[in-house]
Amino acid sequence: MKKTFKYFYLVLVYLFLYTPILVLIVFSFNKTKYSTNWKGFTLEWYRQLFENEPLMEALGNSLMIALSSSICATFLGTLAALAFYRYRFWGRKVMYSFIYVVMMSPDIVMGISLLMFFISLGLEPGALTLLLAHITFCLPFVVVTVYARISGFDHHIIDVAKDLGASELKMFWHVMMPMIMPAIVAGWLLSFTLSLDDVVVSFFTTGPYFEILPLKIYSMVRLGIKPEINALSTMMLLLSLVTVTISHLVIKENKQ
Amino acid sequence: MARQSSFRNFAIGSTLLWISIFVIVPYAFVIVVSFLTRDADTNIRWIFTVENYRELVSPVFLEVCKESLWLAFGTTVLSLLAAYPFAYLLTRIPENVRRFLILLMIIPFWTSSLIRTYSLIILFKANGLVNTVLLALGLTDQPVELLYTQGAVFIGLVYALLPFMIMPLYSALQKMDRRLIEAARDLGARGWQIFFKIVLPITMPGIMAGCTMVFLPALGLFYIPDLVGGARTMLIGNYIKNQYLTTGNWPVGSAASVVLTVFLCLFLYGYYLSSRNAHTKQGVEGGLV
Numbered sequence: 001m002k003k004t005f006k007y008f009y010l011v012l013v014y015l016f017l018y019t020p021i022l023v024l025i026v027f028s029f030n031k032t033k034y035s036t037n038w039k040g041f042t043l044e045w046y047r048q049l050f051e052n053e054p055l056m057e058a059l060g061n062s063l064m065i066a067l068s069s070s071i072c073a074t075f076l077g078t079l080a081a082l083a084f085y086r087y088r089f090w091g092r093k094v095m096y097s098f099i100y101v102v103m104m105s106p107d108i109v110m111g112i113s114l115l116m117f118f119i120s121l122g123l124e125p126g127a128l129t130l131l132l133a134h135i136t137f138c139l140p141f142v143v144v145t146v147y148a149r150i151s152g153f154d155h156h157i158i159d160v161a162k163d164l165g166a167s168e169l170k171m172f173w174h175v176m177m178p179m180i181m182p183a184i185v186a187g188w189l190l191s192f193t194l195s196l197d198d199v200v201v202s203f204f205t206t207g208p209y210f211e212i213l214p215l216k217i218y219s220m221v222r223l224g225i226k227p228e229i230n231a232l233s234t235m236m237l238l239l240s241l242v243t244v245t246i247s248h249l250v251i252k253e254n255k256q
Numbered sequence: 257m258a259r260q261s262s263f264r265n266f267a268i269g270s271t272l273l274w275i276s277i278f279v280i281v282p283y284a285f286v287i288v289v290s291f292l293t294r295d296a297d298t299n300i301r302w303i304f305t306v307e308n309y310r311e312l313v314s315p316v317f318l319e320v321c322k323e324s325l326w327l328a329f330g331t332t333v334l335s336l337l338a339a340y341p342f343a344y345l346l347t348r349i350p351e352n353v354r355r356f357l358i359l360l361m362i363i364p365f366w367t368s369s370l371i372r373t374y375s376l377i378i379l380f381k382a383n384g385l386v387n388t389v390l391l392a393l394g395l396t397d398q399p400v401e402l403l404y405t406q407g408a409v410f411i412g413l414v415y416a417l418l419p420f421m422i423m424p425l426y427s428a429l430q431k432m433d434r435r436l437i438e439a440a441r442d443l444g445a446r447g448w449q450i451f452f453k454i455v456l457p458i459t460m461p462g463i464m465a466g467c468t469m470v471f472l473p474a475l476g477l478f479y480i481p482d483l484v485g486g487a488r489t490m491l492i493g494n495y496i497k498n499q500y501l502t503t504g505n506w507p508v509g510s511a512a513s514v515v516l517t518v519f520l521c522l523f524l525y526g527y528y529l530s531s532r533n534a535h536t537k538q539g540v541e542g543g544l545v
Contacts, residue, residue, distance in 0.1 A: 006345050010357070013342045017364050017418065020375035023385055027378060037388075080271035089268050098275050101283075104468065105520055106476035108493045109513045112500055113282035116289060116510070119299070136278040169263045197368035199479055200493075204500065214370050218479055221374050225381065233371045244366040248359055 021237060028230035045227040052228055055216060059232075062196055062213040065127070069134035070191035076135065077142025077191075078184055082172060084143070085150045086158075103140040110137060111204035118205065125207035133205040134198065138191035145190065149183035150176070182250050189247040193240060290510035299506045308511035317495065317512070324492045327406075327481075328474035331413040335421040335470050336463065338414070343425035358426075365419035373412055373483050380408060380484070404486035412484040413474050420473070421466040428462020429455075461531035468523045475516060492516055 028046075032039035049055060083089070084096055102110065114136070118129045157179075161171040199214045206212060213236075220229055290308055295301040311317065349357060364372065379385050380402040387399040402408060432455065440450045456463075476493035492512060499509030 006348070009341060010345055010349075013338065013418075014360060016338075016415070017361075020372065020379050020415070021364070021367070024371075024375035024378055076270060076274055079267045080274075083264075083267040083271050087264055087268055089272075091272060095272060095275050098279050102279055104472070104524065106472050106493070106516055108476040108478065108496055109283075109286070109517055112496060112509060112513055113286045114278070115500065116299075116506060117278075117282040117285055120285070132278060136274070139274065172263070193366050197370070199368075199370050200476065203497075214368065217370060217374070218483075221370075221377070221483060225378060229374065230378075233374060236371055237367055240367040241363060244363050245359070248362065 024230055025234045025237065028227070028234040030227075033227055045231040049228040049231045054211070055213075055228065055232065058211045058213045058216040061127070061210060065130055065134055065212060066192050066195040069131050069138060069195045070188055072131075072135045073138035073191045074142050074184060074188040077139050077187060078146050078180070080139070081143045081146035081150060081180075082176070084147060099140045099143050102137065103144070107137070107198075107200035108204075111201040114201070115204040125205060126210040127206075130202060130206040130210060130212070133201050134195045137198070137201055138194055141190050141194065142184075142187035145187040146180055146183045149180050153179060185250050186247045189243050189250075193243050196236075196239070286510045286513055289506055290514050292507050294505050294507050296504070299504065305507075308507040311508050312511055312515060320490045320492060320495045323490060324475055324495075327409060327413065327489070327491065328471050330410055331417060331474045332421075332467050332471045334410065334414050335418050336467065339418060339421040339425050339466065340463075343422055343429050346426055347429045361419065361422055361426075365423065369416040369477070370479060372416060373480055376408075376412055376415055376484060377403065380411075403484055404488065406485070406489060409481050409485040409489045412480045413477065416477065416480060417470045417473060420469040424462045424465035424469065425459065426462075428459040428465075432458050457533070460533065461527065464523075464527040464530045468527055472520055472523065475519065 026038075029041050029043070030038060031042045031044070080099075084092065111133075114129070114133045115125070118125060118132075123129050157175060158171060161175045166174065197214060199218060202212055202215055203218075206215065213232075217229060217232070220226055289300055291304055291306065293301045293303040293305050293307070346354065346357060346361075377384075381387075382399045382401070382403075384402075386402060387396075390396045390400060391398075436454055436458070437450055440454055445453070475491055476496075478491055478493035478497045481489040481491055481494060492515075496509050496512050496516070499505045499512065
C-alpha cells in the first residue's frame, strides 16, 4: 500500500512535468491546425517552418549568439575559476560574491541594468550588446562548475608540478586542464543552453534588427497558437535533450 | 618568472575587468538612476530626487506588489509542498532506477521555460486537451475558461519553476545522514517528531535555497503572466518592463528593480542564517550519534 502510493506520487509529478511537453510534440505532427483531435500524421508544419525565412533567420542568430557567447563565457569563466582558486588578490572575495549575485539576481534586474548601461555608452542594442549580455549571465555558471571541480582535488599535485619545474602556464595546461576538462565541457553546455533559451535578458539587450528565436517565439505566441511553432519547439526540446544527456554523461564520468 | 606572473595577471585581470564592467558598474548605475529625475528625451536628468521611491508607495505599485508577492508566495508554497515529498521519495528509490529518474527530472530544468509555458497554452486553451477531456467525461457541458485566470498563472509559474525547487531539496535530503533517523527511532521518537525535529531542520538550507530559486524568479518572469494570464495579472517584472518599454520611465523602473534586489538580499540572508543553524545542529547531533 505504502509502496504503491510512493510510485503513484512520483508518477504524478512526472506526468505534470511531461504531459504538456509530450502533447506539444505529438501536435507538431498533427494534420489539423486548430482542434485537438488527432487527424493524422504530417510533416507539413516542419516544411512550413523551414520555409519561414524570418524564423529561420532568428534561429541562425540564436545559434550564433549561443555558440559564441558560450565559448567566450567558458574561456573567461575557466580563467576566473583558476584565478579564484589559485591566487589571493585584491577584491577576490568581493568578486566571488558578485558571481553569486549575478547568478541569483532576477534576470529582469540584469536585463535593465545592461540596457541602461549600453544605451548610456551609446551602443545600439543588437548583436554585440546581446553577445556581451549573454557572456555575462553565463559566466557565473561556468565559474561555479569549474571551481567546484578544482576544489575537489588534491592541491599537492600543483606543488609537485611546480617542484618539478613546470611554469605556471605549463602546470595549468598539462596538469589542471585535463582534470577540470569534464567541468569545462559541462559549463560550456550549460552556457549554450542558457543562452539559447534566455528570454528576459535578451528582451532588454537586443534591438529590432537582430531577432533571436525565443523573442520571436514570444511575440508569435502572444498572437496565438501556430503549428510551425509546435514544430520549432519540438526541435528545440530535442536539442536540449541531447545537450543535457551529453552533459549528464560527462559529469557522471567525471565522478567515477 | 615573468611568464608566471603574466599568466596570473591575465587570469585575475580579465576576471576583475569583466565583472567590474558588466556587473558592478551596471548594477551601481541602476541604484544611481533610481535617484535621478526622468527626462523625456535623454531618459534621465542628473537631478537628485527621492520622488521615484515615493512613486512606489503609490496605490498602483502597491497593488502590483501585493499581487506579485501573493503569486510568488503561492507559487513557492505550492512548489515546496509538491516537491518535498517528491524529493524524499526519490532518495528512497533503488540506485539504478534513480539515475534515470534524476535525468528525467533534470531535463525540464534545462528546457526553455518559454516553450514549456507555450505547451501549457496548448493544453489549456478553450479547445485544448484538458477541455476536451472534461467535455468527454461529462464534467462540464461547455469549455471552461482555463487560460487568462489567476489559476493559470499559478500553474504556469509552478510548472516553470518546480524543477528549481526539486533540485536543492533532493540534494539536501540526499546528503542527510540516515543514521540520525534510525537513532531517533531507537530512542522512541514518533514519525512526525522525527520529521519536525530532525529532517526538517537539517534540510532547511535546501528548503531555503529552493524557495529562493522559486520566489525570486516568480517575481520577475514577466512572460508567464503575459502569456497565460492575459493582461489582467501583473508581476513586479511586468511593472518594471512597462516602465522601460511603454512609459520610458527609467528612474521609476530602476527604483522598482532596487526594491526587487532588496527582496533578494533578504532571502539570501535567510538562507545564510538557516544554513549556519543547520550546520551547528547537524554537527552537535551528528556528534552524539
